[in-house]
Amino acid sequence: MNRTPWRRRREPLDHAELAGLLPPPGDPVLPHGRLTTLEEHLMNEIQQARSQKAAEAQPRPVLLFPALPPEPPRRGGRRLALVGAAVAVAVLAGVAGAVQFTGRGDGEAAGPPEGAVPASIVQVAQGTTDGLSSTVDRISGAAEREKLPEPRPGQFLYIESQVSWLQTSENVDTGESRTYVQKLHPRQVWMSPDGSKGWLIEPGNDTTSEDGLTLDDDREDPARPSIGAPSYDYLKTLTTDPDELLKKIYKETEGQGNTPDQQAFTTIGDLVMEQVMPAELASALYRAAAKIPGVVVVDDTTDAVGRHGIAIARTDETSGDRTEWIFDAETFSYLGERTVQMRDAEGIKAGTVIGHTAITERAIVDAMKEVPGARSKA
Template sequence: MIRKKSRREESLDHAELARLLPAPGDPHLSLDRHLLLEEHLMSEIQPAAPAPAPSRRPARRVLLIGVPVTAAALAGAFAFTALTGSGGSGPAAATPPPVEAPVVRIEPGSTAQLASTVEHIAAAASARKTPEPGPGQYIYIKSKVSYLVVSHTDADESKALVQPLHIREVWNSPDGKQGWLDEPGYKPKGGITLDSDVESSLGGPSYDYLKTLPTDPDALLKKIYKETKGQGNSPDQEAFATVGDLLVEQLAPAKLNAALYRAAAKIPGVVVVDHAQDAAGREGIALAHVDQKSGDRAEWIFDRKTYAYLGSRAVQVKQAYGIKPGTVIQSTAVLERAVVDAQKQRPGAQGTRA
């Protein structure tokens, strides 16, 4: 699942964008997808005003989607990224060139074992000891990730390109006010600050905010639907995506984790996929939901024996926006989750693993 991105507030040079891109064809893009495409292309191809504070979580969906991108425009975007880095300021190593997205066999999902699988997952989450970060400490998450770059190019409409698998490390204070992101090749060398004065919410939760959420699954799901109304491609899809976002780069109290899984099981369309693989190559069982508009299935992957959360995957199950079925457009794996005593500190003698 790829994360929400704020829309640019300043006006875009539409004439320049039109010169770089071919005339759009069918199917027509929604306004949100046009804005997402314009935002990324313009920020990568030409120097722009200072970027807003970066998101604490990776983009939920894609960087460029829905239209063929010319080879020249794609090359220009990556050449510019290699010189300036992607986000923040300061020198950065060259951004690795994209690679062809993997294609897997689409395994059908089923509701037959949904209730029992979710109960196993929730029970394991409740029993798992979760450290509580204190003042001055940071929640550390190390992941291996890959996200879609373009749905297809004018040279090959069957080929989707993704980022090579790479490491992403995030530090967040419990109150969400201080943070740091290190993503070599995609952020300036050494990383970028995630400091923010924005109030925490479901769209960008802090640990302290998560502690205030109800642990009754029905009340929790009601709150999620209410606060995400009008977002996403459908209420059910957005509810599932919101719960999934809370699993990726955050530490949640054990009771809330269990409630999130039980709430997700009540979302229409959620199924169990018996076999799924995370970005680290670990096999597991998945809870999944198909976005009927974009045609991809978001999968949360759990260890088959311990039911611990491993990572996520998004697989295209319906042809849409030039992406053929079976294409893996997103893959993540949580490698470490811990509480540490300082920003940029990695788990060790002073860290407490979750």
């Protein structure tokens, strides 16, 4: 699910005075990656409970928290929705932009979060609806041609990518913030077709060790797949009619995100980015996305590893960032995704690239941690 990757911290009015009397704060006991994982786990549990309550006439008492107030507007940066609800709990922790507040009590500007680099600012090409239909037709056709073998029981879906997401450092005394991004780093995910087993290796973001971490859902009552946390087996059951598919997405994501249209676009983007799915469904999802108001074509953009391509994009009216799905301009194969701030907002300047991904491998493998093209394991 989505979560807010950056939000201005509100301090009490007498914070500056107190800061002068107290020693500088120490480092947190838990590492940043672990804190993020715990946060995402909590948010995922809340989302699952809400979805079940809406879908079942007699919902099970899963929600253990009091009713929450309406959420504030959320920034669109993220996210990688993955096979299996249990997988999403652990994996999403590694991809959403992280919040890191730094203050030393002396009024000095905050330094960069560990492992972060200054965010790049680019000249953003404006999008247009001219040629949207024909471009989506080519993208959908390419998706249908790029079929992978049907995974058998015991096999795993494998996705390898290069990723970088937003990080912000803020001085708690002055409120001054600076925008950074994670260093571009590799990410490997293995997922079983039923969504019950998985593995993640992403040491570059402190999400995992070099060996990675398990994504198995070993609970007695495992979470059921949904449009926001699907499995391959679940995706096979979805309609490939674009109109019906879009209707289902709007219904199941009601109340999420900043607007219904933006959340529908975000949900489709999550599904096609870090996922292996039936080719006919991928084609239908692109055709469904073209029906969302505000979707445009961007003639030239680049993915995380510098590959140029054409993009299908939409700007979040609330947060002001634009998410671009990038495709090869000749083959129309999916390359990755980029998120760019389109206007100054929340201390982030227009043109700042706040999210970057590049999918470098999708495959079906025979064993957990097996790397495509070799029988060795990662």
